[in-house]
Amino acid sequence: MMKRCLHKLYLCLTLTASIAALNGFAQNLEKIGKKDMVTIGGGLQLNSIFYDAQGFDARRDPFAWYFNGNVAVNILDVSLPFTFSYTNNQASYTQPFNMQSVHPTYKWAKGHFGITSVNYSPFTLAGHVFAGGAIELTPKNMEFAAMYGRLKKAVAFDSSSLANESASFQRMGLAGKIGFRSEQVNLSATYFHAYDDAASLLIFPAASFLAPMENTAVSIQSNIRFLKKFQLDIDAAMSGLTRNIFSEEETTDFTGWQKWMLTTRSTTTFKQARKFAFGYADKIFSVKLQYEHVDPDYQSLGAYFFNNDLQNITIQPSIRLFKGKLNIQTNVGRQRNNLDGLQAATSFRWVGSVNAAFQTVKGFSATASYSNFTAYTNRRPITDPFWVPTPADTLDFYQLAQQGQLMIVKSFGKKTWKNSISGSLMYQQTGQQQSGVALPGTHMANANISWTIANAPQKWSISVMSNAAVTANNLVSTTQLGPGLQAQKTLGITRISLGSTYNRSLVLNELQSHLMNHRFTCAINPKLKNKKYGTPSFSVNANYVNRLAVTSATRTTSELTVMVNAGYNF
Numbered sequence: 001m002m003k004r005c006l007h008k009l010y011l012c013l014t015l016t017a018s019i020a021a022l023n024g025f026a027q028n029l030e031k032i033g034k035k036d037m038v039t040i041g042g043g044l045q046l047n048s049i050f051y052d053a054q055g056f057d058a059r060r061d062p063f064a065w066y067f068n069g070n071v072a073v074n075i076l077d078v079s080l081p082f083t084f085s086y087t088n089n090q091a092s093y094t095q096p097f098n099m100q101s102v103h104p105t106y107k108w109a110k111g112h113f114g115i116t117s118v119n120y121s122p123f124t125l126a127g128h129v130f131a132g133g134a135i136e137l138t139p140k141n142m143e144f145a146a147m148y149g150r151l152k153k154a155v156a157f158d159s160s161s162l163a164n165e166s167a168s169f170q171r172m173g174l175a176g177k178i179g180f181r182s183e184q185v186n187l188s189a190t191y192f193h194a195y196d197d198a199a200s201l202l203i204f205p206a207a208s209f210l211a212p213m214e215n216t217a218v219s220i221q222s223n224i225r226f227l228k229k230f231q232l233d234i235d236a237a238m239s240g241l242t243r244n245i246f247s248e249e250e251t252t253d254f255t256g257w258q259k260w261m262l263t264t265r266s267t268t269t270f271k272q273a274r275k276f277a278f279g280y281a282d283k284i285f286s287v288k289l290q291y292e293h294v295d296p297d298y299q300s301l302g303a304y305f306f307n308n309d310l311q312n313i314t315i316q317p318s319i320r321l322f323k324g325k326l327n328i329q330t331n332v333g334r335q336r337n338n339l340d341g342l343q344a345a346t347s348f349r350w351v352g353s354v355n356a357a358f359q360t361v362k363g364f365s366a367t368a369s370y371s372n373f374t375a376y377t378n379r380r381p382i383t384d385p386f387w388v389p390t391p392a393d394t395l396d397f398y399q400l401a402q403q404g405q406l407m408i409v410k411s412f413g414k415k416t417w418k419n420s421i422s423g424s425l426m427y428q429q430t431g432q433q434q435s436g437v438a439l440p441g442t443h444m445a446n447a448n449i450s451w452t453i454a455n456a457p458q459k460w461s462i463s464v465m466s467n468a469a470v471t472a473n474n475l476v477s478t479t480q481l482g483p484g485l486q487a488q489k490t491l492g493i494t495r496i497s498l499g500s501t502y503n504r505s506l507v508l509n510e511l512q513s514h515l516m517n518h519r520f521t522c523a524i525n526p527k528l529k530n531k532k533y534g535t536p537s538f539s540v541n542a543n544y545v546n547r548l549a550v551t552s553a554t555r556t557t558s559e560l561t562v563m564v565n566a567g568y569n570f
Helices: 002-023 256-261
Strands: 038-054 063-075 078-087 091-094 109-119 126-137 142-152 170-181 185-197 214-226 230-242 268-281 285-294 310-321 326-336 345-359 364-379 397-413 417-434 437-455 460-472 477-491 494-507 510-524 535-547 557-569
Touching (some): 109 142, 142 185, 230 256
Antiparallel strands (some): 038 557, 078 091, 109 126, 170 185, 185 214, 214 230, 230 268, 285 310, 310 326, 345 364, 397 417, 417 437, 437 460, 460 477, 477 494, 494 510, 535 557
16 A cells, blocks of 8 residues: 555656646746846956965965856856866866756746755755755645655675675655645645665675665644744654565554554664744743654654754743843753663753843943753663673763853944944853762863944044963963954045954963964955946955064064955956
8 A cells, every 4th residue: 555655646746747847947937038037147256375484384385376267147047157267286167067956936836856955844854965856836825845866876885895885775765745834824744755776786795784775754843823922833753764675574563554654574663753842922021842852763764864862851931121121041951862771871961051131222232141061971780790880981971061151342432433342251161070080170261352443434443452361171271362453444445454463372371372463454346337247356465474482492483475366246
């Protein structure tokens, strides 16, 4: 019965794709006869790099240039890109005749043909690349979607090695989705089936453990809004996976629904995944409760990776006070694994965070945040009379990471003269404990302060800043600090920026390095009277780094890099 259903779905998909192909020789048929039916765009870029180093071996050639270009001809939204690149070392050119996919659209119908991907649900078909075709039909409040194609190429087995990491059977897949959408309710159901073609590989030794697989995954999704302030989200899925289609058929240990989904065998397993969210929101208060459960070894051949064997419970309340000037958001969650109790250890994780933002009409704002991450790994005793735990056992483990951050910004001044003072502090602490013994942790702190004064009519600004960072553990402490200065000025179509910073680095209070970094930028963006002729641009970027000698045994070095860019976009 299942194979007959698959055959009918394949015939429907093939017929629909054929009809779509007749109408889908172009991307967007609605543009036929219109002004934007054919468009041409692109750009040219000429870059030159000048480099000089004193006191050490040069890192690159003293001069290099690059000339890049791209031209895209767009016909009914079918893009035909041409690109080229010339340098003083080599040249390259590409053209669009190796186009991988087309995506025709007409009103509420859309197709995807070639090497492409679609996303139907997180637990079934989730962005896996395939070679084939897919359609999407969205008339009014309905949604119909289907795909068929090759998920994996056949790769021959390498007889010189049993590793067979690259060897694989050809894998085909098909999927369908049906849904209903409105302002209050979104409902959808997804079906996905994939199978390996056992005849696509002529030789695959039994010792290689390579076997053709088969998979069916189904899911339902819903998003319901009710009573204006409540929302319920549901995503539930079941996946049946046969790891070897040559294994014996087995029916006694499976339900009728499971036998309908897949031809059940001795290597067949069925796993579930579900995610629920319930929320309430009004102008002042909102809260969201989330629950996620993914069985161990949950897998669908329609996705590349799954986080499985986990259970998450999260609550996210938030509140807005003083007419929205104060916003507080919190997040508390708990995660655990080893849901089937078969692993030697079970991990529990607690995550908590608080974010607060305060802003006034007088130009003062402040944000503060705190996060806490705690992980426990508890050992499960092994039922072996000869097993004796040792200090090297790491299955009884405790980790803690805390971080706090504060940022304050004060703006003042008149329309002509504007000032802004900002400062930030960050502190992070990590620690761990193993078998009841506390292990060394790490402490990190960072502080920044800056002051900016700007003159709006004359279009210039000056900023002064300073920063300091300290990292310490039981073995070493590192300190980095230094001031900086930056200025900007706009002259018509020209924007000029200058900046200098000094950085001093110490390890265990001993000077390791100190350097000066100077930057210069000049950008010119002229505007043509008629925009259809394109936009030219020109810029110069220079960076000079001066590393000062630390001891008499070292010497001062310098490095200069100048980049000149000329561009034209059309």
